[in-house]
Amino acid sequence: MKESTNPPCIELVDVSKSFGTHSHKTAALRHASLGLFPGELVSLLGPSGSGKTTLLTLMTGLLKPTSGTVVLFGKVLASYTSKELQRLRARRIGFVFQTFNLIDSLTVLENVMVALRFGGKSVFEARRRAARLLEETNVAHLAKKFPATLSQGEKQRVALARAMANQADLIVADEPTASLDTANGRQIVQLLYGHAKKSGKCVVVATHDLRVTHCADRHFLIQDGVLSQSEGVIEPHPSINFSPTHAEIVSQSSRLPLRQPEACSQ
């Protein structure tokens, strides 16, 4: 675990999560432990169904663990009331999804404003900050457009603006670059990296994308619900279902250096 003077945003201690009843119980996560510190970008690698999403939802308090302890911003998850958790998600946690999950009936500006309004901002303040965030993510010119008219890359930048709206202490991104081309993917990674490094926030990214892993401070591998930290070099794990493109990239650049910070900054 990284040494840091700051307390972790999230700490998981021997966390397990099962679904189903006694007779049909499925373990989605087994005895996972990790800590995530401010200023850190952590990648979470694993094949589909390995437990990545379960881990992300545990980290954000959307699910409660079957056993073990989740500590969110210094407080044990179990001790949060549902209202406190709702406020926590609204004010301190940002979400980025693979399929963007923008609200189609709202304009780009309104999509970002929604998060700000949930965070307690007035309409005026929300409008002002949303406009600024759209500028930062280079989509200010799309403010009045509806998501259906945007490209994939534009959608994800809007989603990222929404996630950063309340200067979230933690951004959780689930496959944020999976639907994007190289250029757009790179921009998203750079924005996430910037949020972690410039703003000193925590960013955790579930991904298959090496562009993300190159920028990550640490990597966690997850398979069949078992979480492990990978040190040094990222290589395609035989059981991890990397896309051929990724596998090719990894294979061509064998012994890839873990971090290439110069490629991560904007």
Next chain:
Amino acid sequence: MNPYTLRILRSQPLRLMLTVGGVALCVVLMLFLLSAYNGVADGSVEYIRKNNADLWVLQRNAWNILRGSSVLPSNFAQAIGNTPGVRSVAPVLLILSAIQKEKEIATVFLTGFEPGKSGGGPPHLAQGRSVLSDDEIVLDQAFAKKFDLKVGDTIKIQDFSMGIVGISTGTNAFVIQYAFTTLSRTQSLIGLPGIVTCYLVTLNDRDDSQRVAEAIRNTLPGVEVYDHEQFLQNNIREMQSGLLPFLYTVAVIGIIVLTAILSLLLSVNILERRKDFAVLKTLGSPGGFLSRLIVEQALLISFLGLKSGLTVFFPMVALIEWISPEVTTKTSVEQVTAVVVVVIVVSLMSAFISMQRLRRIYPMEAFS
């Protein structure tokens, strides 16, 4: 109002239009029922209300004239008139009678009264004058319109030709209309010259009604005497007992349909935006935010439905009354207010029903 509410509704314009149309129809239905009821209520008892007799004397057990059989001898008039405190007595005979105009035939509630006496005649005259002789008749306005009859025309009852001398209003009881002629002609129509239905009694002093009523009861066994207010209420109650169950049934069906229409639309809107709502929950939407979206939708649809319904209602009623003159409506501010309140309550109820679906949307769904 949240812009999302408007966008959700506007995203399916046809569905919105159909729903607003459905609400508007329910509004029109409810208002029409209430207005028709008021019209019928007025037409049914206006005769009694306007014939402001202090006492009504009928045969015992006949407590109203709408659906009560009362047969009294015509010579009771003298005994009643001799009772101390009585100023005048007007005998009235009510019978169902068929009116013939060429090949057309229709039934009226024929009211025979003595033209020289005060009381018993048409409550309001829209045209012409009241009856003066046996071969004259006053018809209800709706009846006259329906059969294209006017002052100066002649109709036949049995073998008697009678000229129409007046057109009355406030005499349309929806299923039947009043007509007025002389008492003697009415008696000769049924072939019983010595009978009447009731006596309308005017007193020297209305405050004396209890005592005079008791005196009449003592003098004439077998009669019942009602003061004006009680007799009016008797007839209203009788009219309501026939109409209100029907009215309530249709109104309840209307409310159920309205609730179903609104709940269906709101539920479909929730289901279609299930993912959006899951995302909003994930993003930390406050507890009331999503519920408020549903309530706002329900209220907005209700408002549009009410506006459309009220816009359509008055021209539609005028059209119905023109096509079917016997349909008489009377709309009041209280009725419109009642319908507005019902629609708002139903919309809130529908919103509440639909909100149950929100509980089954989980933030986790945003990750699927």
